[in-house]
Amino acid sequence: MRILKNFSFLLAVSAVLFGVIEALIILGIVDDYSLQIICAAGINIMVALSLNLISGFTGQLALGHAGFLAMGAYSTGILLLAQVPFPLAILLGALLTALLGFLIGFPALRLRGDYLAIVTLGVGEIIRVLIINLGGLTGGSAGLRNIPGYAQNIMVNNPAAFLWIFPAVAIALALVANLIQSSQGRVLVSIREDEVASQAMGVNIFGMKLMSFTVSAFIAGLAGALYAPFIGYLAPGGFDFLRSVFFVIIVVLGGMGSLTGTILSGLGLTFLQEALRTNAKDWSQAVAGLFGSPTGGTLDLVPMSQVLFGLVLVLLMIFRPEGLLGSYEFRMTKLLRRGQK
Amino acid sequence: MTPILSVRNLLMQFGGLRAVSDFDLDLFSGELVGLIGPNGAGKTTVFNMLTGVYVPTQGTIQLANPRGELENIAGLAPHKITRKGVARTFQNIRLFKSMTVWENVSIARHSQVPYSLAQSFLRLPPFGRAEAQLRQEIQDLLAIFKIDHKADWRASNLPYGEQRKLEIVRALAAKPSVLLLDEPAAGMNPQETLELMDLIRFVKERFQLTVLLIEHDMNLVMGICERLLVLDYGKTIAKGLPAEIRANPVVIKAYLGEDAVHA
Numbered sequence: 005m006r007i008l009k010n011f012s013f014l015l016a017v018s019a020v021l022f023g024v025i026e027a028l029i030i031l032g033i034v035d036d037y038s039l040q041i042i043c044a045a046g047i048n049i050m051v052a053l054s055l056n057l058i059s060g061f062t063g064q065l066a067l068g069h070a071g072f073l074a075m076g077a078y079s080t081g082i083l084l085l086a087q088v089p090f091p092l093a094i095l096l097g098a099l100l101t102a103l104l105g106f107l108i109g110f111p112a113l114r115l116r117g118d119y120l121a122i123v124t125l126g127v128g129e130i131i132r133v134l135i136i137n138l139g140g141l142t143g144g145s146a147g148l149r150n151i152p153g154y155a156q157n158i159m160v161n162n163p164a165a166f167l168w169i170f171p172a173v174a175i176a177l178a179l180v181a182n183l184i185q186s187s188q189g190r191v192l193v194s195i196r197e198d199e200v201a202s203q204a205m206g207v208n209i210f211g212m213k214l215m216s217f218t219v220s221a222f223i224a225g226l227a228g229a230l231y232a233p234f235i236g237y238l239a240p241g242g243f244d245f246l247r248s249v250f251f252v253i254i255v256v257l258g259g260m261g262s263l264t265g266t267i268l269s270g271l272g273l274t275f276l277q278e279a280l281r282t283n284a285k286d287w288s289q290a291v292a293g294l295f296g297s298p299t300g301g302t303l304d305l306v307p308m309s310q311v312l313f314g315l316v317l318v319l320l321m322i323f324r325p326e327g328l329l330g331s332y333e334f335r336m337t338k339l340l341r342r343g344q345k
Numbered sequence: 346m347t348p349i350l351s352v353r354n355l356l357m358q359f360g361g362l363r364a365v366s367d368f369d370l371d372l373f374s375g376e377l378v379g380l381i382g383p384n385g386a387g388k389t390t391v392f393n394m395l396t397g398v399y400v401p402t403q404g405t406i407q408l409a410n411p412r413g414e415l416e417n418i419a420g421l422a423p424h425k426i427t428r429k430g431v432a433r434t435f436q437n438i439r440l441f442k443s444m445t446v447w448e449n450v451s452i453a454r455h456s457q458v459p460y461s462l463a464q465s466f467l468r469l470p471p472f473g474r475a476e477a478q479l480r481q482e483i484q485d486l487l488a489i490f491k492i493d494h495k496a497d498w499r500a501s502n503l504p505y506g507e508q509r510k511l512e513i514v515r516a517l518a519a520k521p522s523v524l525l526l527d528e529p530a531a532g533m534n535p536q537e538t539l540e541l542m543d544l545i546r547f548v549k550e551r552f553q554l555t556v557l558l559i560e561h562d563m564n565l566v567m568g569i570c571e572r573l574l575v576l577d578y579g580k581t582i583a584k585g586l587p588a589e590i591r592a593n594p595v596v597i598k599a600y601l602g603e604d605a606v607h608a
Contacts, residue, residue, distance in 0.1 A: 186472070188462055190444070201440070209424070
């Protein structure tokens with residue numbers, strides 16, 4: 005069975021990769037800082053996977069996934085602060101976000117075309133504004149502090165977080181990959197391709213879109229739920245529209261409809277963003293030096309990272325509108341077949 | 346004898362425009378009926394009402410259920426009508442372009458897939474067996490139309506004639522009792538049209554279908570339809586055997602204008 009082979013292959017690769025990184029952590033080759041970025045990349049990848057499901061595969065553009073991430077993160081954060089047991093708090097965070105997705109999707113997905121994009125954009129902002137204004141529950145704009153971490157000892161929180169986040173990414177990937185390669189998944193793609201024809205083939209397109217959107221919200225919520233104890237401190241500013249756009253960039257860059265692409269671009273863009281953040285000062289001095297100002301005090305490249313992302317997107321749309329990988333998927337069975345020839 | 350599809354007093358009004366009015370139709374099991382008329386006569390509007398894309402302003406559409414009783418389907422959602430046994434093709438081909446040939450066909454089988462969403466997520470039995478069986482069924486169906494060797498082609502890479510064929514196969518995979526074909530010969534050359542006529546006859550017999558087709562190609566219509574309905578400006582202006590329609594002055598006038606009748 006081709007599909008079953010792919011599935012077990014995915015599990016095997018995940019297990020090996022997990023073992024390797026875990027070994028590198030224990031040996032001290034991957035330092036705490038790198039590990040933190042790896043974990044952040046894992047969170048971003050999960051959200052991007054969920055966004056790819058609804059936007060890339062089902063063809064319904066959603067622009068509010070930072071809102072889902074916030075919903076999962078704050079739910080779990082608040083539950084953890086209320087001494088709810090760890091796994092339960094994570095699961096509830098994801099489920100509450102799925103419920104939110106269902107409730108938004110129910111009216112919004114009845115509309116055609118780009119209305120979903122506008123509705124999700126609005127909902128994402130509403131969630132953020134609610135977080136700011138429900139200060140008693142969420143800490144308001146000052147943020148939610150002292151969320152219990154994965155480990156009692158804050159110094160080993162990142163390695164402990166990795167033990168949760170990596171398997172979660174693998175599970176999310178497996179769930180989405182399994183869904184895509186099933187009859188339900190084919191139906192989602194058919195909705196993207198032609199709603200009218202899909203309907204005429206007996207597909208309940210509203211029901212299937214709602215399913216896709218709810219699953220998407222669940223995975224984004226799970227990412228948020230895992231994010232809260234990882235970062236320990238939540239502020240509404242981290243869940244604004246730009247964050248939603250960042251997820252869209254990951255998906256579009258990797259290829260709408262390619263899970264492999266989402267993972268690669270999720271990793272790449274998270275590291276790039278971090279590199280821009282930490283090295284921007286050095287780089288800006290270097291650039292300013294080129295223009296004859298040795299002090300480099302006048303040119304600040306830190307805010308320029310957004311410009312760079314924008315530029316990458318523009319270039320991508322011109323030269324490779326289907327994304328870096330298009331709808332290509334890495335499949336072990338393909339590789340094996342090629343090897344036999 | 347009771348019809349398999351019975352339509353009475355159908356009216357479709359868009360604002361002040363009566364796209365179709367007073368439309369009556371009885372389709373009997375195993376018939377091949379043609380719906381013809383000049384451009385803009387309302388033929389596709391009739392199809393859209395029969396398949397639920399439009400909700401008729403007035404009138405009833407009754408379809409025989411498996412027990413042979415007529416039930417009203419007017420205004421049901423398109424996917425429900427399809428599941429009750431009315432499938433269609435489109436005037437402008439509407440395949441799922443980026444999907445493969447067999448995936449296109451599999452969409453029509455989705456409502457009959459025996460595994461649930463949870464079983465898809467977790468790859469639980471009967472997922473594997475059901476997928477293999479589905480693939481085999483579709484392969485067999487494609488083999489009947491001699492496109493099984495292209496099962497893994499992207500639909501958009503098929504030649505035009507085979508895209509039209511695939512649309513028919515996809516509609517058949519929904520296991521309909523009534524098949525609606527919207528201009529199946531559009532864009533085909535005379536040779537391809539001849540092959541299509543054979544194909545439609547074959548499909549009708551093999552799958553025991555009742556077929557209603559819209560077509561502009563009069564060779565095709567006169568060649569295979571047992572009965573014809575002629576629409577003009579949303580009204581049925583003639584009904585009857587192909588030979589009668591061909592000689593009907595009202596029809597000639599609708600197609601060719603007043604002068605042609607007297608010529």
